[in-house]
Amino acid sequence: MALTPYQQLEQEFRRLHAFRTAASVLRWDSAVMMPRGSSELRGEQLAALETQCHALVSSPRVSRLLDRAEANAQGLEEWQLANLREMRRERELAMVTPQNLVSRLAKAISRAEMRWLDAKQKSDFSVFAPHFEEVVNLTRDKAALIGKALDLSPYDALIDEFSPGLTTKEIDGIFTTLGMRLPGFIQEVIDLQAARAPLELAGRIPPSKQRQLAVEVMKAIGFPFDRGRLDESEHPFTGGAPGDIRITTRFIPNEPLSGLMGVLHEMGHAMYEVGLPEAWRGQPVGRDRGMAVHESQSLLLEMLICRNRPFLKYLRPLLERIGGVSGPEWEVENLYRLLTRVRRSLIRVDADEVTYTVHIMLRYELEKEILDGTLKVQDVPEAWNERIHDRLGVRPSNDAEGCLQDVHWATGSFGYFPSYSIGAVIAGQLYETLRSERPELDEEIAAGYFAGLFEWLRQNIHSHGARLSTPELIQNATGRPLTAAAWLRYAEAKYLEE
């Protein structure tokens, strides 16, 4: 029997999925296994795969099939319709940017990324500036084209690529609320914490033991080691694909908990991937719902669940049994204080959960201005330094501690930063609903039982794949639109407790 146009589309997108996940495994290999000198060949492999993916999505065949499937959509079920919508979306995004612009941008990014590393090491923005400018100009062109096609403002178009359905309107609303509360809140927390400074961790845990401990925790959380791996890389990340999910962290002898915290963060990402609807694996509707939701999953697990007393109650005996550490600094209350310490600092990736959003709001503000041209590239360092001082009371002594600290802008990832903080806000709202629907949560976590937590997440988030937009997904899971209120309630309860 001949396949329908819709069925043929499923076949095409399954092939696309095979190429994309192949590239994903190769990227994992680049960061974890590949010998240093092999990057040129790897670059060619990844470029060939990316070109192939682009060619596949933008082929005349897919175009024809989409038209025919959409014209005959009346027989399709809800998930199939959502899949068709996501296919169309992928195609529009692929078609709207001319191949010429794509390859110019790719080359500009490759140059800018190298110069960024160089500039950061020398702490000299001028080395980076002209290459950054080129990326900004090309990204602006791309944003305008996508915006026109999707009927969005240029910056909204970039946000939408990362977190479908999210717009500046929602982000502005949330950031305004947070911006009003955070300065005072941070001061209150710091004052309160000054009175009860934790003991620093004196003991070391050798990396092999840290790894053993992390594996034990991952097993308890439910990581599928028969279809996944834990490895080490310079920066923690989640790679591979559902069915072959690979997380990494970095175990440092003197920082006995940082490797584990990396694992817990990546576990949030990994469990989301693993929990995506298996029946739709390989199809656009079976994918995750973008970066804000992804980040909500990693932050929910790391920040809200694990940097919390019930998890530390579970962890405490493991630290002693596997890590071989004990003493007053390893008691639950001290660990809790260490892992929830709030400080005014310069570097985003080292920031705590409370000040983190200030770092993000700064980048959000600046990147909008850079993109619309009101902030000139050469004025970025000064603007950065002024505003981080205004917002957080700290001033970078050089650009490496300032506007050169993150790679995102060099890679043209404008519109990505907000997803970190929107992810945190989503996590706060999910957590509130989760706790009210699952009052036994704390007891379960303290007992090392995570199945209840993930049953809830699977049912309310993971299993929906990309069926709903970002706002619809949150509405569906929590019964209300996304606001900052729940996260603020969570943060105030946690950080202002007497």
Next chain:
Amino acid sequence: MALTPYQQLEQEFRRLHAFRTAASVLRWDSAVMMPRGSSELRGEQLAALETQCHALVSSPRVSRLLDRAEANAQGLEEWQLANLREMRRERELAMVTPQNLVSRLAKAISRAEMRWLDAKQKSDFSVFAPHFEEVVNLTRDKAALIGKALDLSPYDALIDEFSPGLTTKEIDGIFTTLGMRLPGFIQEVIDLQAARAPLELAGRIPPSKQRQLAVEVMKAIGFPFDRGRLDESEHPFTGGAPGDIRITTRFIPNEPLSGLMGVLHEMGHAMYEVGLPEAWRGQPVGRDRGMAVHESQSLLLEMLICRNRPFLKYLRPLLERIGGVSGPEWEVENLYRLLTRVRRSLIRVDADEVTYTVHIMLRYELEKEILDGTLKVQDVPEAWNERIHDRLGVRPSNDAEGCLQDVHWATGSFGYFPSYSIGAVIAGQLYETLRSERPELDEEIAAGYFAGLFEWLRQNIHSHGARLSTPELIQNATGRPLTAAAWLRYAEAKYLEE
């Protein structure tokens, strides 16, 4: 300036190389890193890449470009002409087998391979037979088609796929010579060795130390660790690609030298890949010259260079310093006797260098008869048992020790087996020329200096890539056509010394 058709072909084949090497890294990952449960996704990735490679080579565009480049070949240099010839060859091979036959064969092989494993475990040929028959029938069709296109007999067509330019005529000549000498030779060697049985190795070397030792030897040999890796897998193999070459072995505590021997064998393969002409990397003419030459490189290093006294003189102090072993059984002469022990045995992969060819000749004989239909599939076990007993005086007690021991036939790799022994014969002839042109070789190896050996191999074999056919390459390196004479002289000198 517009690219010429030839230059456009180079671009197309560079893309092909990117896809092929991507698949090669994924296959390495499957054997070394991949979680067991992830094989389904991996299968989809590899199938997508293979389909893509086939589509690329057999595209109308490549056809058009080949016609135009061949019509305008007068401006091309020798290497470019050879490259064009190899491109045409790849295209003919890809075109001659209809996609329908390719996919039926792939499916039949996949089934047969599973049933072969099952049959081997149960030692029950009947489980395998019907699936084997299917593979045989489809391989026969494929051989006929390729043979017709290349103007070769069906079996020669299969050999040619693995070792371009080699035919049954040459193999028969070599095997006849070996077949006349080997039975008597083996008996003489066994009689001689009976009088001086070596001491067995009592000491153990922990795998971590075996690895350290192997890495030290690999560094001395010149393995590019900045563009290569050593890992462990169930069976040793060489994967990746030049520029990212990855060898594996298996370190067994009770068999202190088997892991190292695996490394040395794979190092021969790896150094060949690494030594291929860099200017032609990614082009068909820059590839290796097929399996017989590849096997000659691994056997030359493992058997002729390393299972020999000069290498063992170099190895001996490393065994003591890194492996922590000493005593009479670890003396050079005893190690030499252990590593050159000749025995009549049933299993090819465990056979010594002398009886190995008997195992290969048996398979060569049988697979020709299976392919042309004179030996029925159901009669294979009995024919095998009869003939191995005739040739080597041993009789399998079950099919796992007999015709089920190798996977090659299940995967349709007819025409592959001879490359092992032709590889050995090539190694013998290269070794004779090498020694006469480089009389200081033994002293160099004993001193752990391998650069001279590889300078010669690079100049005479590696750097030629696929520019010459297999017979031309040997003629060019040694000044005469390939015969078994040099290997026999080598083997008699080595194994019949008083």
